[in-house]
Amino acid sequence: xxxxxxxxxxxxxxxxxxxxxxxxxxxxxxxxxxxxxxxxxxxxxxxxxxxxxxxxxxxxxxxxxxxxxxxxxxxxxxxxxxxxxxxxxxxxxxxxxxxxxxxxxxxxxxxxxxxxxxxxxxxxxxxx
Numbered sequence: 001x002x003x004x005x006x007x008x009x010x011x012x013x014x015x016x017x018x019x020x021x022x023x024x025x026x027x028x029x030x031x032x033x034x035x036x037x038x039x040x041x042x043x044x045x046x047x048x049x050x051x052x053x054x055x056x057x058x059x060x061x062x063x064x065x066x067x068x069x070x071x072x073x074x075x076x077x078x079x080x081x082x083x084x085x086x087x088x089x090x091x092x093x094x095x096x097x098x099x100x101x102x103x104x105x106x107x108x109x110x111x112x113x114x115x116x117x118x119x120x121x122x123x124x125x126x127x128x
Contacts, residue, residue: 032075
């Protein structure tokens with residue numbers, strides 16, 4: 001199961017060299033993850049109201065090529081591993097068929113008070 005999320009590079013996304021500023025790739029992949037879990041049926045507002053939130057625990061990023069103003073990109077998100085305590089995702093940003101950014105993201109659930117907890121069964125069910 002691969003989720004695809006389209007992104008257009010705006011002028012505000014670029015640095016003085018006219019290429020996408022490195023931190024903006026993290027914004028792109030965050031938006032893609034948010035849309036993905038929303039489409040799966042995970043209501044993050046309801047989750048928070050119930051005392052739980054998603055947290056990125058680890059992120060490995062690799063910058064492979066540059067993106068520029070007006071480029072049309074696609075973020076592909078897929079599950080790498082799912083355990084009772086964590087979700088590991090592969091996220092790739094592409095321009096056409098060219099991979100320009102790749103990340104492995106580990107997400108966990110925590111209480112709103114900051115205590116780590118296992119992924120709720122209903123969330124694991126959405127992901128399998």
